[in-house]
Amino acid sequence: MDWKDSEYAGWGRALRAKGAIARPDTRAALNRLEAAPAFGMRRSYGDAALNSDGRAVDMSSLDRFIAFDPDTGQLQVEAGARIGEIASAFAPRGWLPAVMPGTGFATIGGCIAQDVHGKNHHHMGSFGQHVSELVLLQKGRERVVKPGTALFKATLGGLGQTGVILRATIQMQRCAGDVMLVTERRAPDWETHLALLDASTASYTVGWIDATATGDALGRGIVEEGESAAGLVKPRKGARKVPLDAPHFALAAPVVRAFNWAYFHRVPARGRSVVRPLQDFFFPLDKIHDWNRLYGKRGFHQFQCVVPLEAADSLRAMLAEIAGSGLASPLAVLKRMGPGRAGYLSFPMEGYTLAIDFPNRPAARDLIKRLEARAAEAGGRLYFAKDSLAQGEQIAAMYPDLPKWQTEVAKADPAGALETDMTRRLKLRSAT
């Protein structure tokens, strides 16, 4: 049986879809299917992977490694290959994907379609800047796409609208080994936090932020800096599972405040350096399988925006509003981004990015709407991999290259066979 009627959701589980899903495990099986949007491990939070009342192709079984050249570090894989599996297989041999997002479950196809970034964006740019070739399936035919072309720019960060991504060649980066030397420092307030991020020269830098702290402690957090290293640490144990949907009070404000207080004080005031398995540093949340169930049945939303460097004060104001709301979750991240981006609809811009989860409740949805308006006003941008609530008009203003993307997409998929819930919600293919 090719198609199975399913109910499925994005990672945030707040947006759901009903539709037929196919899961081919060979090229022959994929070729049998009519054109439909493709998805990988559904790690995008909103509706990027959903196609309500339509069909969608699950690419996660087309996940083979195809070829690797140890002289150049070029690795070719099928689109369903997970970034974490590539890291685990190649780090002991001294190679890592140049850019890795915050979950190892993300597929290469997903990394391309969202042009993801990692903790090293300030040095290495976005994922797409290290893609040296990719192959699309367009109307039943394979098409090789190289960097520098308009089709490449429309595909990187292009939400799968230019064709089904079949495979890609990525430039790997040398690494010292499969462990990370991590330095953690406390940032007691917003100014110090930004200053530490600005001054960091480490390969990988990220700030965890306590989004419940207010007043003088607003913006406090832990700045983590990492370098790859060789050595022996105990490999990480198998992932733990969340056995059932948590009750809605599991992440109530007092619980989150207590957790964040403990998390902040876990790092000594003078800072510390520790050695961690690679997976623990890059994919900390993967340790708990299905952690999205901690938010209960109703699911959650993640808000992520980037604002230009000079708009740092606007971001501070957004954080103050979040902290004052009592709606924040423990999972909040602050990062300085460089300018690197590969596609017309790529998220990154030079500036600061803030990512934070909220339970799916009316008050949180209202708050996110206000945050989105502030991000737009600050000349910032929202991230398609996270978004589930934005509006088309807002997005069009944030992505000035949208018309160029639309031109390429119209050529690649004139019938609109690859439209998803997200492209329809945000009117991406029709907005002007």
Next chain:
Amino acid sequence: MNSSWIILGATSGIARAVIRKLAAQGHAMFLAGRNISELEAIAADCRLRGARMAEVMSFDARDASNYGQLIARLRDEEGELNCAVFTGSMPDQEVIDANPNMIEGVLADNLTGPATFLTMFAPLMEERGCGAIAGVGSVAGDRGRLGNYVYGAAKAGFATYLSGLRNRLGRSGVHVMTIKPGPVDTPMTYGMKLPLMTTPDAVAEDILNGLKRKTNVLYTRKIWRLVMGIIRVIPEPIFKKMSI
């Protein structure tokens, strides 16, 4: 020590999960099946995930003419040899009812083909005096049921064969494990509504653990040992009226 795994039916959903784990452990992989281009892709994947080497072999459960050649090739490989059998086919019972001549093929895919190969391979295993054989039966082989009794009969036959082979090879230090998976979420079962479904990855994990512990008969998921234990003791006069 050098160790090699020959995998019969290497393109099956469960096989692919097992192959990945074995490759990551650095074994030499001999991938046997009918779809050579698909096998080549899996072999390339094996090499990149850490296999010492990976080679593709043509294997058809319905045609034993080249089994001798395959075994000669394996004889050239030094060190411990291991074999895992994933060949099989499961046509709908109604389709078989309408075309009874399909039964021969089902028996070949699930029983006579792999049993012929293993019987020819067994002397080499005895000679080496080490290694393991893991063969996939099915919980469907534990009792003939309305829904798939031809498939069940073939799997029951294979389980009995493996039990005998275990008895024989145990004497020379070769372990034989019978694997009885319940429904697994593979392309073969995609879209079917089946109880207590598990994933190929979980089954592969169980298989590798079972081999380490020298389990004789491995049910995966484990609950199936209990479920089938109950189903087996239902008296026939009652069972024949049930449709489970």
